[in-house]
Amino acid sequence: TELVDEGMLGRAAALKRVSVEQLKKLLRPAFEPDVLVRTRPLLEGIGASPGHAYGIAVLDADRAATVAASGERVILVRPTTSPQDIRGMLASRAIVTAKGGALSHAAVVSRALDVPCVVGCDAMEVDLAARSFTVGDERLEEGAPLSVDGATGKVYSGLLPLEPASQAAEQIDRLLVWADDRTQASFWAGSVGAADAQTALRQSPRGFGVVALTELMISDETLGDFIDAINDLGQQPDRKSTQDRLACLAYQACQRLMLESAGTPIDLRLPNLGSPRAQRMIGSWASLAPRLFLPLGLKGLYVALLRGIADAARETGHAQTTPLVPGITATSELQAFRRAAAGLGLNQVGVVLQSPAGIAEAGGIAEGASAVWVDLREIIRTYYGYPSALSFADDVFETYVADGYLTHNPRTTLGSKLAELFAGVAAAAARRPEVRIGVECGDGAALGLIEDLYRSGIRLFSLPTAALPSARLALGQLAVEES
Template sequence: MQTRVGKRTAEAAFRIALQFVDEGTITMDEAIGRTSGDQLAMLMFPQFDTRGNLVEIARGIPASPGAAVGEAVFDSKRAFDMSKAGKKVILVRRETSPDDLVGMVAAEGILTSRGGKTSHAAVVARGMGKTAICGTDAISVDERANLFTVGTHTVYEGDIISIDGTTGIVYLGAVPVVASSVTSYLEGRVSAETDEASPVVKAVHRILTHADSRRKLLVRTNADTPEDAIRARILGAQGVGLCRTEHMFLGERRAYVERLVLAENEDVQRGVIAEMEPLQRADFVGIMMAMSGLPVTIRLLDPPLHEFLPSLVDLSSQMARSEALGEEIPARDKALFAAVRRLHESNPMLGLRGVRLGILIPELYKMQVRALVHASLEVKKLGHDPKPEVMIPLVSTQRELLYLRETLEEEIAQTFKGTNQVIDMPIGTMIETPRAAITADRLAVHADFVSFGTNDLTQLTWAFSRDDVESTFLPRYLDLELLPFNPFESLDQAGVGILVRQASELSRKVRSDFKLGVCGEHGGDPRSIHFFHELNLDYVSCSPFRVPIARLESGRAAVAK
């Protein structure tokens, strides 16, 4: 006789746990221990009904769960236009960049032939709760011809495809989608108290409510727009732990950062900054109104230059072509080419970004805190309760932090002057570099709080490029078990975790109640959350969609034996 290990579905796990509670067999603490954030995540996404005849054409890396169906579109602007016209689209790209954001927001799902779970497409998709498959190397994407080929199949723009972000499978044609009742409940569209609520919704409600009552970790969200903040608050977020202000200057606004960095002199820079300030002010007003009464941590601009400047390769090709054809090159194009070549960086993630940009262009960060002060006053005038926090990115030394803190404090005080009002505005720092982690006690002297940017801290500790390793050697490392898991998905507690632990202990020696948080992708990872609970951190921050998962796992960590 053959025997097999039975696999319990995510729905069954929640329902059976509550059944045992109602029978008096187990306690509610034991019930939340018998469920998991991963199971909750499975219940939150729509799924395909795969009972019919399906045409599977490719498999890639499941980067963001869910099921999405739509017309294949190969250009972000067209994706936006088609979505606005009422069509459902799947954005297909070799890889995405910040310029694709408008199309990513409009699309039902995202499919790329390159990248992995920490690529731009994957991170942005997870943040929006959008289905995505990345690293589908079997498909060959031709963005100029608006098609992709895979095996004997050619998919043209307008053809219907279906992508399963949970399994990584790409189907030809439309596959029926089953919506998630759990997500409807979490987003407030269905009440767990009504007769219409399904048994799994009632089970999730009771278990999540108990987890909230037991957890010590607060759960904040990473949000860059008022819409993200509103959605996250509905999902249970207790504030914004990371507002990435550079994301506010993507798409149509990208030109502001480009003009700022390429400015020929300080007068030109000041002119661009003056144009940026009202935009920032409006952004901050919207987010703080959505999070009234809860903290909103504004990370000052941290734009890697390669995401905002024209490609040096493309400009070089254009210049060479014009010269070869004997065409006259406009003075502006020559100046742009010279500036981009001067600022070109071999490794932009380690170049002019974060605190370094703020020191080179101090008026930039001064503008941001000025906009934040004015936004806070406006929000307060409207009857809301703003709780802004300022966070300085990529700090490595005490002197960097002290220099900028004094500059920002002076600007904040000057902006409040004459208003007869003062709103508390703590200034903290991110710990993203190994040096910052091992000298955290020196930084803590000049910081009101610290937030661990575990994405960059992992990258710098491992000497891994997030944008490259998942599509090159990392899959092979995992196959050979040279790595037990992807360190960008789950925190490397034996390596990066030691730095986080050390920095936490050093900071708490400076002040026993020093506020510590996490705002990398690991803030929503179930396994990592248990480690952060063990370190007695104050909060984790994650993408809106992962907030309920973090709530459950924080509760599970609190009751774990």
């Protein structure tokens, strides 16, 4: 940016001088390198979910939730995890297991929660009864301090200091604005909570979307209560006390974010209990009422959640809240959702399309919506028929492609057929500029996919705050190259 100010570089040339990896390194907190080189890893396993965290080891999931509630930073250490451990997993800063691979429960759920995770630590033996674990001849008690690097799969003894992200925030912001000027793309921040709302606003001034109500409950530490209420509702759908609990949980989850983001649009996604993620996180999923797995599920659920959202919006004065119904494939579903929302004072509603069938109806659905988001992760999953696009590590697809079974990796490249599908979405956005029509890229979208979406004509993206700078720079560089 200084070279541009001095007239030695143009903005287009400046964008090409900075790599995405350099930008990521500047923005990502990590263990201090000088400390790291002097520290020998205690354990090495499979890095299943990237990130850095430190805290004290706790070997029981319920105890982890209790200890975390007291304000302690917790690292959950288990032989392996199951859906019954979800409360402890939600409360922990990182997860370490002795067994398991890239498709294990701990790995998949950690990636969904964006929590650092190391699995398959074969050298570790966990003694739950004695509240201790051993690594070779070394025995550590519960409460031992640990530091976890979820990318490299290394676990260290002690609390390693984290170096802060780059202080060059102002210059980075300028560079990314130049990128946006080139692309004419809009970026919204998803996976955002009240605690990081101001940071997200700096990265994405347009709005927050797609924000999952369940993500806000995770931040609020009430997801377990929500799951309990869902179980109760499935048994007694018309029970008013359960519906009131659900409305209260929705109110509590989004109230603070609304207070922190007055004047900023929020597109708020309701839960999809039929999703693979819900199946992994709800231990009693198989015994839930089957109707709950459909997009609108039970009226007692979605109306209760809408009531909580409406109450929070009214109390905080947040006038730009748009609830989103996920997974629908018919305009009649949207009409019912819109009527329920309007009856509670919510005059804007939207959808999250999660299947090719939904995209086929996108034009008609857009006529009755304020926002239409296409869930990239779910479109890839349903298009190919995979059990879950995020359940596969990158190397699984890479070796599959190398063996000649596929022409491209669906995690990094759209392919011609899906590119045509998204070109249709882009055309619908051009026909209806008054409706927000974009792509929700989720946590697992590779830059190659985002670049392919841009080439298909998509100009509205929702990404987690941490992923926004890389995407903005990459697309800015692509726009420079194509021009």
